Amino acid sequence: MIIEDRAQSYEEALRRSGIRITRQRAALLRILADTDDHPDATALHARATAAGAGVSLATVYRTLAELEAQGLIHKVEFVGEPARYEPADQRHHDHMIDVETGQVVEFFNERIEKLQAEIAAEMGYEILRHRLELYVRKLP
């Protein structure tokens, strides 16, 4: 995923929904497009500020909510910390969190996905979304 493409596709999707691209939003979209970690709202605000964009934390939250509503980013909430955000245009994956370093590793396992769907189906349900997080520690 090329960063400029991603930033551009964010803009287009927002414009398509009649949402205005303000200076503040453009800056945030650039930052989000350039993100390969899982920053929280405060981190994004700090990055925007560092980049010279005068953006308030309230606007960061409002923009994140908008992007999430449009399905462009995903909110992930790990135990005991503020919500983090990641671009939605990746293959679905789950998260492994190293509790000692805080490092987040993404992983995907087809069989786990299938098993979840089977379990739900057996009980007469379909899965709308799910959350799977492994809180781990490096083996010695």
Place this chain on the structure above:
Amino acid sequence: MIIEDRAQSYEEALRRSGIRITRQRAALLRILADTDDHPDATALHARATAAGAGVSLATVYRTLAELEAQGLIHKVEFVGEPARYEPADQRHHDHMIDVETGQVVEFFNERIEKLQAEIAAEMGYEILRHRLELYVRKLP
């Protein structure tokens, strides 16, 4: 699990740790022992109040924190709602949440557990704890 046994084992565990069994705590332990759903702090406070025990919400939180620290109950946090609590003396299980009714179904799948451990091990990690939640809807 017989309720009185559970309430008693809570008391014993707390006493063993030098924690006093006050009137308020005794009432909460009884209520928690009698729980087969997943109440949050407010619900527990309401139940305690209904049972005639004068217990403040602060004490409910403090008691829950103590019980969790002792490993007697587990805190579970579903997306977008206050934390809920469940007795710890059950087989490990995960949760399926019917997003339409709010109903919580517990399930357990050995293969999913194994796969998680394998994935972690492959990447050089061991799992300390994990969280798996399926947000589902009844099939038509």
Place this chain on the structure above:
DNA sequence: TTGACTGCAAAGCGTTTGCAGAGAG
């Protein structure tokens, strides 16, 4: 031009905590 946007500061929510008095052991 005008309606959506912004920053600010205040409010919201669930949860935690400092304090002075109450009560378990």
Place this chain on the structure above:
DNA sequence: CTCTCTGCAAACGCTTTGCAGTCAA
């Protein structure tokens, strides 16, 4: 008798929101 506990109310951290002014289209 002591030391932990309780209730209260205030503070907490993260997030949302009302308002009056600002700016993209």
